[in-house]
Amino acid sequence: MKGRITVVVLIGVFVLPVVVAKLVLEQSWYQKGVTNYGQFLAEPVTLNWLAEKGQWRLVYAVPEPCGAQCEQALFQLTQIPIAVGKERDRVTSIAVTRTARREPDVLTWQTLNAAQQEDLQQPPFAPHSLYLSDPMNNVVLAYPISDDNTQWVAQGKGLLRDLKRLLKLSKVG
Numbered sequence: 308m309k310g311r312i313t314v315v316v317l318i319g320v321f322v323l324p325v326v327v328a329k330l331v332l333e334q335s336w337y338q339k340g341v342t343n344y345g346q347f348l349a350e351p352v353t354l355n356w357l358a359e360k361g362q363w364r365l366v367y368a369v370p371e372p373c374g375a376q377c378e379q380a381l382f383q384l385t386q387i388p389i390a391v392g393k394e395r396d397r398v399t400s401i402a403v404t405r406t407a408r409r410e411p412d413v414l415t416w417q418t419l420n421a422a423q424q425e426d427l428q429q430p431p432f433a434p435h436s437l438y439l440s441d442p443m444n445n446v447v448l449a450y451p452i453s454d455d456n457t458q459w460v461a462q463g464k465g466l467l468r469d470l471k472r473l474l475k476l477s478k479v480g
Contacts, residue, residue: 342472344465345439345448348431352446358417359399363474364440365466368432369404376435376452383437383463385413390467394474439470442479 331337357364365387367380384400391398401415405424431449432438439448450466453459 343448344462344469345450348446348449350431352431353444354440354446355444356423357440357444358401358415360444361442363398363442363470363477365398365400365470366438366440366446367400367402367436368434369402370434371405376454379459380435380437380452381414383466387463387467387470391470391474394471397474398470437466439466439473441473441477447473 354366357366365384367384369381370377373381381402384402388395388398388400399415400413401417403417403419403423405419407416407418433449433451435452437450437452438446439450440446448469450462453462
């Protein structure tokens, strides 16, 4: 009798966790966490005309005229590559614009032609958003720019965390 109870207890100890785990997954009781702060693009977008090939790039389409949100985005474009630290040479910031503009000098400025402007007008691109592009020219994540300063700071921290994680995991760029 004592031997049977021991066998049943041993089987229960090893089988019960597997059964419970399967039940939790099948019933969708488990909500897995999200580790990225940006929004993944619904469909992949490749921009072969971006400057600085072979690097991770922060891309922002500068609107005309450049208002408060634009100034916030340009500030982030200048600060985030510095904040990356020792991986700084793997990251660059690109401000794309319709007209030639060169301040601040820390950024790479790229003037768009008509076809390139059309690319940025198509979905999934939205106005007032920063985009993260990988070294293979694929736009990976979008970061909408907020009017609120507290959200703006949180978004910058999230972008920096995402970028550091990608640089750590990626051997490309």
